[in-house]
Amino acid sequence: MEMKTFYVPTKDCELYCEQRGSGPLMIVMPDGSNDAGVYSAFAELMADEFTVVAFDPRGGSRSLPTVDVHVTPEILADDIAAIIRYMDMGKASVYGCSSGGQAVLMTGVMYPELIKNIMIHEAALQMDTPLPGAGFEFIKTFTEVYAPHIEGVPPFNVACSISFYPPEAYDAETNARLDKNAAYWGQWYLGTIDSHSYSAEELAKISACDFTVGAWTPAWMPYANIATAERGGFEWSWLPCSHAPHMTCPDLLAAHCHKAIHKYD
Numbered sequence: 267m268e269m270k271t272f273y274v275p276t277k278d279c280e281l282y283c284e285q286r287g288s289g290p291l292m293i294v295m296p297d298g299s300n301d302a303g304v305y306s307a308f309a310e311l312m313a314d315e316f317t318v319v320a321f322d323p324r325g326g327s328r329s330l331p332t333v334d335v336h337v338t339p340e341i342l343a344d345d346i347a348a349i350i351r352y353m354d355m356g357k358a359s360v361y362g363c364s365s366g367g368q369a370v371l372m373t374g375v376m377y378p379e380l381i382k383n384i385m386i387h388e389a390a391l392q393m394d395t396p397l398p399g400a401g402f403e404f405i406k407t408f409t410e411v412y413a414p415h416i417e418g419v420p421p422f423n424v425a426c427s428i429s430f431y432p433p434e435a436y437d438a439e440t441n442a443r444l445d446k447n448a449a450y451w452g453q454w455y456l457g458t459i460d461s462h463s464y465s466a467e468e469l470a471k472i473s474a475c476d477f478t479v480g481a482w483t484p485a486w487m488p489y490a491n492i493a494t495a496e497r498g499g500f501e502w503s504w505l506p507c508s509h510a511p512h513m514t515c516p517d518l519l520a521a522h523c524h525k526a527i528h529k530y531d
Contacts, residue, residue: 267310274321276348277341282328283321283349287313290382291355292527293346294318297364297510298390298455300326300447303440308512311520316359316527319349323366325450327443336458340376342369347377357382359527364509365390365451365459367491372462374472383474383530385523386491388483388509390460394490435513469498476526477502478519483509 267287273280284302286309294305294312302309302320309318322329323342335341346369350358359382362370367389374384436444469475477495479488481504495502505522507514 267313274349274352276324276345278333278335279324279329279331279345281321281324281345281349282326283319284309286310286318287316289316290527291350291353291358292316292318292523293349293358293360294320295342295346295360295362295366295369296320296323296326297362297366298448298451299444300329300451301440301443302326303443304436305512307516308519311516312523315524317353317355319353321349322447323369325447325454327446327450334454337455338458339368339372339462342366342459343372343376346370346373347380350377350380359383359385359523361385361387361523362389363387363512365455367391368459368462371464371472371475371494374475375464375468378471378473381473383476383527384472385476385478385526386495387478387505387511387519388480388487388491389477389494391463391487391490391494392460393463394493395486396489464494464498466497469494469500472498472500474530475500476522476529478505478511478522479503480505480507480509480511480514482507482514 270285272283274283292312294309296302296305300323302322305320309320312318324331357380360370360373367386370384370386371389374381477491477500479491492502505511505515505518511519
């Protein structure tokens with residue numbers, strides 16, 4: 267399928283975007299890979315019915331900001347809103363995974379007038395784990411113990427999932443981007459993108475939301491998402507996948523998202 271690339275200006279940054287398909291607007295917000303390219307298979311599957319725009323969030327090597335600041339869900343919500351307004355196609359369906367899930371949840375809270383529905387897979391909700399902050403300690407300890415023994419895959423990715431971004435899945439250019447993006451994410455995202463816990467009052471501002479969680483993911487992350495979904499009165503369901511369903515089961519993820527979007531027609 268033909269892909270169009272373009273940039274959307276937002277505060278201190280121009281966001282690299284990839285557009286496929288035609289029909290109602292769908293925005294794909296990546297996880298901490300900060301790279302639209304790793305969502306290509308999923309975007310192709312969604313583009314049979316939708317105009318799909320995936321983008322490199324700020325700090326991705328193709329969306330470098332002019333000013334570096336610690337990134338919060340509010341900053342990324344502003345960026346998603348800027349893309350929706352730039353496309354000028356009315357309300358959008360928005361999907362987000364991990365740190366992207368945090369961004370999409372905040373977009374639903376801050377910009378309900380721009381949103382048809384949101385779809386979340388395992389948002390980085392560290393403060394909603396069974397022991398608040400346990401996820402941070404898990405990642406920190408895992409990295410300290412296993413970093414000397416792992417080659418080719420960032421320990422953070424292994425800590426979160428199985429076969430998250432195996433180097434053999436991508437060409438040298440994409441792997442180089444992912445390495446740069448991971449370093450930026452670790453410095454400017456970790457600890458600020460994942461610390462917001464959504465109150466029932468905030469979640470009530472979101473009119474349409476569906477969660478998925480992965481059966482392969484360490485239990486603390488599904489727990490946090492299930493707790494948040496139930497606090498908001500939203501539906502949630504399991505997928506037979508890791509923290510990255512766009513890698514492990516893009517067809518099942520696309521089927522879920524098609525169904526979720528049409529539920530709100």
